[in-house]
Amino acid sequence: MTVASNENLATVAASARPAAPRRQRGALWAWVVFIIGALYFIVPLIATFEVSMRSIPLFSAYTNAFADPGFFSSLLYSFVIGVITVVLSIVLIVPTAFWVRLRAPRLRPFVEFITLLPFVVPPVVLVFGLIKAYSRPPLPLTNSEFGSDALLVFAYVVLSLPYMYRAVDSGLRTIDIRSLTEAAQSMGASWFTILTRIILPNLRVALLSGAFLSLAIVIGEYTIASYLARPAFGPYLQLLGANRAYEPAAVSLISFGLTWLAMIAIAMLGRGSRTRIQIGGAH
Amino acid sequence: MTFLTLSGVQKQFGTTYAVHDFNLSAEKGEFVSFLGPSGCGKTTTLRMIAGFEQPTGGTITVGGTDITHRPPNQRNIGMVFQSYALFPNMNVADNIGFGMKVRKRPTDQIRKRVEELLGLINLPDKGGRFPYQLSGGQQQRVALARALAVEPQVLLLDEPLSALDAKIRVALRKEIRAIQRQFGITTVYVTHDQEEALSLSDRVVVMSEGRIEQIGAPPEIYNFPATPFVASFVGTLNLIQANVVDGASARLGLEGQEIRGAQPGAATGARVTVALRPEAIELGETGGSNRLRGTVEDVSFLGSIVRTRVRIGGDSVLSFDQFNDPGLAASAIGEEVTVSFSPEATLILEGRASADAAIEQAIAEV
Amino acid sequence: MTEIASVTAERGVPPARPARRFRPGTWAGLIPFFVFALLFLGLPIAFLAFGSIADNTTGAPTLDNYAALSTPLVVNAFQTSIEVSLVTAIVGGIFGFLLAVAVILGRLPRVLRSALMTFSGVASNFAGIPLALAFIYTLSAEGMVTHLLRGVGLNLDFKIFSKFGIEIVYLYFQFPLMVLIIAPAIDGLKPEWREAAENMGASSADYWRRVALPILTPTLLGSMILLFGNSFGAQATAYQLSAGLVPLVPLAIGNQISGDVLHNAGLGYSMAMGMVAVMGVSIVGYAWLQRRAERWLR
Numbered sequence: 001m002t003v004a005s006n007e008n009l010a011t012v013a014a015s016a017r018p019a020a021p022r023r024q025r026g027a028l029w030a031w032v033v034f035i036i037g038a039l040y041f042i043v044p045l046i047a048t049f050e051v052s053m054r055s056i057p058l059f060s061a062y063t064n065a066f067a068d069p070g071f072f073s074s075l076l077y078s079f080v081i082g083v084i085t086v087v088l089s090i091v092l093i094v095p096t097a098f099w100v101r102l103r104a105p106r107l108r109p110f111v112e113f114i115t116l117l118p119f120v121v122p123p124v125v126l127v128f129g130l131i132k133a134y135s136r137p138p139l140p141l142t143n144s145e146f147g148s149d150a151l152l153v154f155a156y157v158v159l160s161l162p163y164m165y166r167a168v169d170s171g172l173r174t175i176d177i178r179s180l181t182e183a184a185q186s187m188g189a190s191w192f193t194i195l196t197r198i199i200l201p202n203l204r205v206a207l208l209s210g211a212f213l214s215l216a217i218v219i220g221e222y223t224i225a226s227y228l229a230r231p232a233f234g235p236y237l238q239l240l241g242a243n244r245a246y247e248p249a250a251v252s253l254i255s256f257g258l259t260w261l262a263m264i265a266i267a268m269l270g271r272g273s274r275t276r277i278q279i280g281g282a283h
Numbered sequence: 284m285t286f287l288t289l290s291g292v293q294k295q296f297g298t299t300y301a302v303h304d305f306n307l308s309a310e311k312g313e314f315v316s317f318l319g320p321s322g323c324g325k326t327t328t329l330r331m332i333a334g335f336e337q338p339t340g341g342t343i344t345v346g347g348t349d350i351t352h353r354p355p356n357q358r359n360i361g362m363v364f365q366s367y368a369l370f371p372n373m374n375v376a377d378n379i380g381f382g383m384k385v386r387k388r389p390t391d392q393i394r395k396r397v398e399e400l401l402g403l404i405n406l407p408d409k410g411g412r413f414p415y416q417l418s419g420g421q422q423q424r425v426a427l428a429r430a431l432a433v434e435p436q437v438l439l440l441d442e443p444l445s446a447l448d449a450k451i452r453v454a455l456r457k458e459i460r461a462i463q464r465q466f467g468i469t470t471v472y473v474t475h476d477q478e479e480a481l482s483l484s485d486r487v488v489v490m491s492e493g494r495i496e497q498i499g500a501p502p503e504i505y506n507f508p509a510t511p512f513v514a515s516f517v518g519t520l521n522l523i524q525a526n527v528v529d530g531a532s533a534r535l536g537l538e539g540q541e542i543r544g545a546q547p548g549a550a551t552g553a554r555v556t557v558a559l560r561p562e563a564i565e566l567g568e569t570g571g572s573n574r575l576r577g578t579v580e581d582v583s584f585l586g587s588i589v590r591t592r593v594r595i596g597g598d599s600v601l602s603f604d605q606f607n608d609p610g611l612a613a614s615a616i617g618e619e620v621t622v623s624f625s626p627e628a629t630l631i632l633e634g635r636a637s638a639d640a641a642i643e644q645a646i647a648e649v
Numbered sequence: 650m651t652e653i654a655s656v657t658a659e660r661g662v663p664p665a666r667p668a669r670r671f672r673p674g675t676w677a678g679l680i681p682f683f684v685f686a687l688l689f690l691g692l693p694i695a696f697l698a699f700g701s702i703a704d705n706t707t708g709a710p711t712l713d714n715y716a717a718l719s720t721p722l723v724v725n726a727f728q729t730s731i732e733v734s735l736v737t738a739i740v741g742g743i744f745g746f747l748l749a750v751a752v753i754l755g756r757l758p759r760v761l762r763s764a765l766m767t768f769s770g771v772a773s774n775f776a777g778i779p780l781a782l783a784f785i786y787t788l789s790a791e792g793m794v795t796h797l798l799r800g801v802g803l804n805l806d807f808k809i810f811s812k813f814g815i816e817i818v819y820l821y822f823q824f825p826l827m828v829l830i831i832a833p834a835i836d837g838l839k840p841e842w843r844e845a846a847e848n849m850g851a852s853s854a855d856y857w858r859r860v861a862l863p864i865l866t867p868t869l870l871g872s873m874i875l876l877f878g879n880s881f882g883a884q885a886t887a888y889q890l891s892a893g894l895v896p897l898v899p900l901a902i903g904n905q906i907s908g909d910v911l912h913n914a915g916l917g918y919s920m921a922m923g924m925v926a927v928m929g930v931s932i933v934g935y936a937w938l939q940r941r942a943e944r945w946l947r
Contacts, residue, residue, distance in 0.1 A: 122924060124899045
């Protein structure tokens with residue numbers, strides 16, 4: 001009953017003070033929990049920073065990292081793959097979510113079940129199955145660079161399906177799509193126009209939030225990229241970690257910092273609307 | 284014997300006062316309403332009585348004990364929330380029995396009391412239902428039973444009916460009052476609906492912008508409003524501007540016509556606001572010695588009442604009500620008519636600028 | 650949603666829509682989605698499923714691969730994976746919950762809440778090589794914290810490349826995941842419930858015991874199930890940390906893909922199906938708990 005007695009103390013103190021508004025101070029246990037959590041999270045980051053500073057001369061870990069052509073090429077590769085993934089996800093999911101809400105609400109549980117499936121199939125199992133399915137005719141995708149790239153994109157679309165669908169669905173929930181669609185149809189708009197001119201613009205924040213998250217997932221992903229032998233950022237990091245002493249620390253911190261900036265950007269974008277920050281997971 | 288007393292209660296947020304110098308003495312068993320528009324401070328005051336807000340000044344006493352600084356869970360004051368606030372994880376019976384369970388009362392005592400209360404609120408077989416399975420009106424009744432279960436000294440209700448349909452509202456408010464009478468609990472009822480306040484209360488506290496405008500029994504508030512705000516907020520009211528032609532004889536002039544006020548005393552030459560209830564006005568010359576000529580501007584059919592709006596000229600408009608009579612022909616728009624009312628029905632309101640009066644008139648005409 | 654539903658109810662059903670039958674049009678708009686799901690989710694699983702009941706050399710149907718699941722190596726892998734996932738789910742769940750309650754209800758400065766939320770968004774994705782490296786730098790034999798503790802005389806004989814080490818590391822993305830999942834549920838605790846409880850004489854502890862925790866329990870359990878699944882499927886971090894020292898199912902499957910150790914593709918398939926089964930059961934449990942939670946809070 002610690003909180004109750006804190007309140008009582010505050011009450012007594014307040015009645016002693018003449019007409020001053022009572023200020024709520026943070027509870028002790030809350031501070032303790034927060035500090036423990038903060039320590040657990042920050043210490044490894046500090047250790048990483050410390051290691052990155054061990055290189056001689058100072059900061060050379062960072063300059064070397066940037067100077068390494070592999071850094072930018074793999075980052076660029078992952079970024080491009082990420083963007084394609086996001087675009088494909090939007091093209092696939094927005095019409096689907098829209099259709100489910102408008103025309104086929106009874107199919108909703110079924111669609112939602114499918115969006116939960118990626119949780120049931122972990123990345124390592126997914127890539128296993130994809131390789132097995134697509135390394136032979138009629139669709140030997142793994143035999144070519146382009147085919148493998150395509151397979152990577154498809155795998156990532158599957159991976160980000162739950163998050164994108166949830167973002168789009170909650171975005172749709174806040175706009176009255178039935179009335180908007182009927183109004184547009186009465187003015188002669190086609191389905192394509194309705195989707196691109198009316199629905200998509202209203203989903204801007206939800207899409208951005210889902211997009212940032214998917215991008216973060218793609219750039220940080222290792223398992224699928226590695227087993228499909230793609231020159232992505234994840235495998236590059238692993239190679240770096242195996243061969244260099246201080247550069248991996250620098251690159252880790254850089255990627256962490258960039259992702260945090262992206263998350264803050266989403267949070268600021270989402271402030272005006274009702275979409276919440278979506279969540280990620282481990283791979 | 285006063286049971287609930289608020290003396291000099293105020294609530295300050297930074298530099299603004301949500302509640303100024305609130306003084307009220309309520310008797311045991313009395314039903315008092317706090318009536319006012321949104322933001323007038325009525326809910327803040329209620330929450331101070333409950334203990335969810337701390338007053339920045341003044342004291343609150345219940346049954347002789349100063350409870351101003353007691354935490355809410357030690358005040359034994361029951362509260363019914365606007366959003367019902369029933370615990371979703373418990374069924375109706377457990378919700379009602381919550382207070383007693385927290386006080387560690389024996390199980391069969393709890394069971395008996397819950398049964399009693401379920402019967403009282405007319406939901407005898409709904410004990411096992413969960414809140415999401417009940418309608419709004421049923422949930423509110425359960426909330427009331429829950430608040431009463433621990434036999435509180437004071438019962439507080441925060442706009443309990445505003446989330447419900449009109450018909451249910453009327454039925455439920457009668458139930459609430461009947462139950463309150465039966466238990467004889469001192470009750471404070473917050474609402475913005477003046478019909479509710481007037482029909483239920485022993486006394487009404489009309490509030491505006493954190494201050495008490497008037498405290499009194501419903502007929503007093505309605506017939507003898509103390510301030511222009513009360514006059515315009517409670518009931519519909521006609522407000523017209525007039526000049527005092529002669530203060531001694533209470534002659535008032537407006538739009539080139541003359542009427543007599545209720546009593547002399549106004550300063551000659553002053554510009555005053557005259558307030559007039561629609562029910563005091565009659566079409567024709569039978570309503571009283573005051574006569575005004577005007578043109579019919581609008582006729583609204585409101586069911587049992589027909590409301591006619593007559594423009595006396597310039598800015599002055601009077602609305603009056605007639606009981607709907609199918610045999611009676613309604614006035615035509617544009618028709619020239621005479622309306623009459625007795626001098627005793629007029630109320631002179633002074634002290635407000637004409638701009639305020641125009642606003643209040645607009646409110647009255649809605 | 651309710652407003653839309655009631656408005657449409659008032660306006661009446663538009664004439665062209667039959668009540669019961671599924672017109673083909675209902676499915677049409679969803680075809681691309683179903684095709685995609687079939688191609689890149691359904692097909693891979695199907696191949697794995699068929700592979701798991703096929704003999705490695707002849708291709709004839711057999712259940713040998715499932716029988717092979719009972720070998721000590723595989724059983725050990727599953728046991729370790731389940732144990733690690735349970736531990737990180739429970740510890741991650743409880744402490745993540747406490748963290749979320751601390752920043753939301755603990756009257757801490759508002760900025761700490763947004764800092765924790767954005768950080769959690771990043772940290773829940775920080776798995777893999779960077780995370781493994783970070784903890785190697787911190788807690789391995791040469792790690793920063795190990796050095797510090799040795800400096801004060803505490804010789805921590807801690808092996809980061811162990812089951813316990815993996816559990817500590819996994820918490821780094823489990824805590825944030827829990828925080829993110831549970832925060833909306835904590836926000837959903839209406840202040841009126843607490844006020845109503847206090848009003849009837851409940852203390853803070855009473856309120857938590859009888860109202861808040863019961864309301865939150867389905868979501869808490871559901872989130873812990875998600876955490877379990879998240880940990881069970883994680884591969885990259887463990888790969889970096891254990892390099893074969895700690896037996897985990899994702900690692901074993903990974904080995905099968907690269908064809909390293911066992912050269913027994915069929916076993917790989919049956920292990921994969923085993924994983925799918927474990928995850929499937931978790932998801933069913935999660936969905937059931939979600940249903941319970943939503944029903945009350947309608």
